Amino acid sequence: MKGIISILLVIFIATTIQAQTGIVEYLPGSTEKISQLIGDYDRHLQTQTLNQTESRYGLIGTDLGVPFNHNGRTYLLFGDCWGATDGDAIAYTTDTNPEDGIQLTFITDGTDIYKPVSIPGISQDAFEVPMEGISVGGKMYIYHTTDNSSTVAMGRSVLAVSEDEGETFSYLYDVSENYFINVSVVDVDLAEWPGFPQGTGNGLVMFGSGSYRQSDVRLAYQPADQIEIPQSIRYFTGFDQSDNPLWSENEDDATPLFSQSCVGELSVTYNAFLRKWLMLYNCDPPRGINFRTADFPWGPWSGPQLLFDPWEDNGYCHFMHVNWQFSECDSVHDPGRHNEWGGEYGPYQFNELTTGNDSITTIYFTLSTWNPYTVVLMKSTLRLLSYPTFVNAENPARPSDFLLEQNFPNPFNPSTTIKYKLPKSNHVSLRIYNLEGQEIATLVEKYQTKGEYQIEWVTEGLPSGMYYCRLQADTFSRSIKLLLQK
Amino acid sequence: MSRSLPLSSTVMPMKNTLLVLVTLLLSVSSFGQEQVSFGISGGMTLSSIKAMDFLPVEYNYEPGYAGELFARLLLNPHIFLECDLGILQRGYRFEDESTLSIGGTEYENSYMGANWKVSDSYTNTDLLIGYQTGNTLSISICGGAFLSYYLFSNIYDHNYAYIDPVDHELINDPAIPVGMSENKSETRKRNEYTSNWDLGITGCISVEYDLNSKTSLRLTGKYHHGLINTYDNESWDQAKIYNRSFVTTLGILLRK
Numbered sequence: 001m002k003g004i005i006s007i008l009l010v011i012f013i014a015t016t017i018q019a020q021t022g023i024v025e026y027l028p029g030s031t032e033k034i035s036q037l038i039g040d041y042d043r044h045l046q047t048q049t050l051n052q053t054e055s056r057y058g059l060i061g062t063d064l065g066v067p068f069n070h071n072g073r074t075y076l077l078f079g080d081c082w083g084a085t086d087g088d089a090i091a092y093t094t095d096t097n098p099e100d101g102i103q104l105t106f107i108t109d110g111t112d113i114y115k116p117v118s119i120p121g122i123s124q125d126a127f128e129v130p131m132e133g134i135s136v137g138g139k140m141y142i143y144h145t146t147d148n149s150s151t152v153a154m155g156r157s158v159l160a161v162s163e164d165e166g167e168t169f170s171y172l173y174d175v176s177e178n179y180f181i182n183v184s185v186v187d188v189d190l191a192e193w194p195g196f197p198q199g200t201g202n203g204l205v206m207f208g209s210g211s212y213r214q215s216d217v218r219l220a221y222q223p224a225d226q227i228e229i230p231q232s233i234r235y236f237t238g239f240d241q242s243d244n245p246l247w248s249e250n251e252d253d254a255t256p257l258f259s260q261s262c263v264g265e266l267s268v269t270y271n272a273f274l275r276k277w278l279m280l281y282n283c284d285p286p287r288g289i290n291f292r293t294a295d296f297p298w299g300p301w302s303g304p305q306l307l308f309d310p311w312e313d314n315g316y317c318h319f320m321h322v323n324w325q326f327s328e329c330d331s332v333h334d335p336g337r338h339n340e341w342g343g344e345y346g347p348y349q350f351n352e353l354t355t356g357n358d359s360i361t362t363i364y365f366t367l368s369t370w371n372p373y374t375v376v377l378m379k380s381t382l383r384l385l386s387y388p389t390f391v392n393a394e395n396p397a398r399p400s401d402f403l404l405e406q407n408f409p410n411p412f413n414p415s416t417t418i419k420y421k422l423p424k425s426n427h428v429s430l431r432i433y434n435l436e437g438q439e440i441a442t443l444v445e446k447y448q449t450k451g452e453y454q455i456e457w458v459t460e461g462l463p464s465g466m467y468y469c470r471l472q473a474d475t476f477s478r479s480i481k482l483l484l485q486k
Numbered sequence: 487m488s489r490s491l492p493l494s495s496t497v498m499p500m501k502n503t504l505l506v507l508v509t510l511l512l513s514v515s516s517f518g519q520e521q522v523s524f525g526i527s528g529g530m531t532l533s534s535i536k537a538m539d540f541l542p543v544e545y546n547y548e549p550g551y552a553g554e555l556f557a558r559l560l561l562n563p564h565i566f567l568e569c570d571l572g573i574l575q576r577g578y579r580f581e582d583e584s585t586l587s588i589g590g591t592e593y594e595n596s597y598m599g600a601n602w603k604v605s606d607s608y609t610n611t612d613l614l615i616g617y618q619t620g621n622t623l624s625i626s627i628c629g630g631a632f633l634s635y636y637l638f639s640n641i642y643d644h645n646y647a648y649i650d651p652v653d654h655e656l657i658n659d660p661a662i663p664v665g666m667s668e669n670k671s672e673t674r675k676r677n678e679y680t681s682n683w684d685l686g687i688t689g690c691i692s693v694e695y696d697l698n699s700k701t702s703l704r705l706t707g708k709y710h711h712g713l714i715n716t717y718d719n720e721s722w723d724q725a726k727i728y729n730r731s732f733v734t735t736l737g738i739l740l741r742k
Contacts, residue, residue: 028661406587409662411598411647431721435602435643437540438679439721464668465645466582466600468541470722477724479542481582483598485647485663 022384023408023419023454024276024293026305027360030381031313035101037366038062038078038374043332044319050101057106057114058084061334061373064265065366066348068133070140074352075166076104076366077117077142079129082373087116088130088144090166098353098364102377107166119160119169122146127153127212131265134185134204136227139163143175143183153212157181161228173230179218179254180208184268184279186297187224195296197234197247198223205268205297206233207257207279213264216256217279219297221247236298243425243450245298258292258301265346267365268297273356274384280307280347280365288313289347289367291382300451307380308367310344320344321371334372342371347378359384385417402476407457407469411483418443418480419454420471426450429472432457432482440467459484521560525704527737528553533576533710536728540717543580550575550605552733563620568628570612573637576684576710576729577605586653588662595650596657603642606680608634612688612708624694624702632710634684636677643670679719684729686712694739702739707732 036042038061040054053059059081066077073092081089091104091114109115117130127148134141140162147155156177160169175183186205190196196203202224209215219236226232234247235254248254266281276293279301283290289308294301310316317329321342333340346368353364360383367378385408403421410416422428430444440462443455457469464486470479531550554572561567583599585592616628649657649664657664690708697703712729719725 409588410586411663411666412661413663429721433541433722435541435600436604436641436676436679437717437719437722437725437727438676439719442721463670464666465643465670466598466602472724477539481542481584481598483645483647483666485666 023417024274024278024302024382025385025408025417026291026307027381027383029313030362030379031308032379033314033319033367034098034364034377034379036319036374036376037065037102037104039372042319043372044330051104053104053106053114054083057089057108057112059089059106059114062089063368063370063373063375064129064131064346064348065368065375066130066132066267067350067352067366068135069352070133070135071138071165074350075133075140077130077133078375079131080126081114081116084113085116087118087124089114090117090130092166096353098350098377098379115167117142117144117166117169119144119158119171121171122158122160123148131157132183132185134187134227136187136202136204136224140166141172141227142169143185145181147177154181157183159227159230172228175230175233176208176210176251178251179210179215179235180206180220180251181210181212181215182263182265183208184266186268186270188270193297195245195298196221201225207266207268207297208254209263209266209281213282214261215263216259216261217263217266217281218254219257220251220254239298239425239449257299260290260304265348267348269349269351269354271351271354271356271361271363271382273354273358273361274382275358277301278349278363278382280349282345282347289344295452300449300453302453303455305456308344308347308378315344316342319372319376320369332372337371340371342369344369402471402473402478404469404471404478404480406480407482410481411485413485414460415456415458416482417454417456418469419452421452422448422450422473424450424474426473428453429470430455431470431472433468433470433479435466435468443469457482523558523560523702523739523741525556525558525737525739526554527556527704527706527735529706529733529735531574531576531731531733533729533731534578535716536712536730537717538726538728539724540727543582545578545580548577548579548603548605550577552735554610554735554737556737558739564617566616566618566626566628568612568614568616568630570610570614572610573607574610574634574731574733575605575607575640576634576731577603577640579603586647586649586657588657591656593650593653593657596648596653598647600646601642601644604676605640606676607637607639608684609637610634610710612690614688614690616690616692618692618694622696624696626692626694628688628690628692630688632684632686632688636680636682636684636716637675638673639676639680640673641671641676644668677718679717681714681716681718683714684712684716685714686710686729700741702741704737704739706735706737708735709733 061082062078064079075092078089091106095103106114128146130142132143145154157175159172184207204222206220222233237248237253262283268279271278290304291307292301321333324338350364405419407416407418432441467482468479534547552574556570559567586596614628614630618626647666692706694702694704710731715726717727
């Protein structure tokens, strides 16, 4: 009897999980720097930093700041430290109010100097950094890149474990030398996410990139309680004929979730407010911090949108240095680097700090900057454009009919987002025509699996006027009217 | 937007076409002079298109001009062959207006839309066979085929977004520009996606009134029914456009 009730309960949960449909869009102008986490002095805001890391821990600069929860604290992994000693560092916080910064406490070596992360037998020089942490069964696990060389950046990733709250680590196994060098791992309750090879318990959903900043993103899965068994990892390889995800034991079979071969470091969370998976990564092009959303880890993933454009969102000339040979619009450079460009990378989401409701969410993330070499805390707001509707979780990404939704915004200038749904896998053609029927742009021309998609049309050099967007898939075709207003 | 072609590439086919048509006219005139009459006429067209799987708009008729020279060969007192050679416009127009719908909200008093008119100029020849009653006031009917060659287009485009002042208060998303009214008129070729040739069938009816033994006044109505898809775009090969035109001309017929 108890078994039957359990089964019915699982079925009930599985069929009532609600995925929210709609397009997630960045709220323009909402990305802003909150505070500088590292160093003593914020040359941008011209104020003392909250953490005073140089004075307190001998840490002048560093990057990453990968947050993860472990035993009631949020830990942050920093890489390639510049200060009293080299190596990587770990800090933790219980601060829940990000609006005034995050108060960090660094693990030290018993003195006032941060303690470098050490994994015996693993090289941890430049570009050999911790890029993800996860807590399983009371132990702290970190994914760490290594084997950096002049020919291959970050040639290998390894898993290490700490049973003393990050004081010491021991090597467990090689994670990847191929597609999962930089990873982002999410711990999920499998009862809420049918489709993984294992049905119950907790699972680790691993998103990975391979060749540094030249990679697509792939997906893997591992039962949480088998994290120390490398053979338990399964790799997402696509869909069967019923569009159920397929998994393989062979990493070589892993298939990209989308095509955008610019990804290095990445950060994926499940945003409980919008009920969307949210992926952040640095890219060029389009230059800046990109994001995508999806209803399921295996997608379909939305098209990329920019969350942070260093020129548009007060990066350059504010907290990112502009080469003085170009413009002397800021003085935030590191000593002697006034004629070097600053840069941005490594967005890592603080999922526990996320706020919002079912139509809008504010996310917080760390952003690494080069020149000045530091980590800043950022926030951005995303909104769900269409009115939320709910679909059955058994078939949440499987619309019953083809659909081409009206673009948003409309009228628009200079870009607009077009969303469509495919009830089955098809070759899809999404094109823009002018009033004469002249083809202006091809937005999509490829085979796509069933699900919901969105794409942004950025007009460049086009005159104001009416345009038509036409979706052709299978026997379905529909056009919508778009008005570009300059 | 349009591809600019070298002048020679557009003029040469037109020259060849004219050469063929003039030859046809001269061929007709080579018959016995008493059997041949010539004429000139001018008037207007009213045309639209039959569009299949094309833009989701309703196409309406657009007026244009027509002018032609013609030669008629009487095979007997009632049956004639005729060759018409001229220039005419075929076009269409549409108005596409809708209320603004932004983020799921309908703004009943705010609109966006487009008025679009295009007139394509063609050289055209009709090869006709007909029957005429043969009195001072003569009525003739005829049928045959037309062959046209595309020359250039006159285009008028009006785009607008009217935002009601009340709605303006509500539409405060900086991503949504408000207020626009643009007119644009231009003459250009658009044969990047328009076939150069058009072929179809012609039906016609004429009324002729003899002013004297050598001169008649002729009022003609023609209907051109295009049989060739004039929309030439590989990326949208399901879309088809066929010309439909009414031509009304008033002319003078000269007999020797």
